[in-house]
């Protein structure tokens with residue numbers, strides 16, 4: 009068991025070294041000298057004190073987002089997020105939806121934004137196209153999804169200050185802004201002692 013853990017540790021250090029070759033070469037020389045112990049540490053997110061820019065993504069809550077007000081149809085919005093190594097947003101909870109809506113209202117950006125929600129595969133079965141999970145029922149605006157004229161199959165975040173926020177199904181060809189969500193960044197650090 010101890011050997012397994014050690015192997016895992018060595019393999020994770022090796023993976024990190026593939027990414028940060030020159031730093032690891034330096035660490036390897038240090039550790040070969042036998043005078044130092046090196047402990048690798050990987051954490052979620054980017055600590056504030058590092059002062060690293062995460063542009064074009066902005067941090068809202070504990071996640072990173074790219075918010076575009078310039079409109080695209082749903083398919084083009086999906087592609088556009090992929091081009092920056094992100095995904096059209098999938099809300100994991102009502103809290104996340106509300107947090108982003110509050111941010112947009114506060115910054116005078118209340119509008120309609122594409123999410124990755126869709127029932128294109130099966131009518132009335134709305135899923136997040138970015139991860140295949142079902143869209144939770146508490147995220148919808150009142151009376152939605154209504155599949156109006158039997159042609160609404162893509163889901164937008166609809167923000168109307170004073171009226172309400174939530175998801176609405178809409179024609180996929182409609183031109184909306186969109187929100188991409190970045191994968192959670194990880195910070196690797198090494199403690200030398």
Ligand SMILES: [Ca+2]
Pocket residue numbers: 127131132155159160161162177
């Ligand atoms: Ca539909």
Ligand SMILES: [Ca+2]
Pocket residue numbers: 152153154155156160176177178
């Ligand atoms: Ca609708």
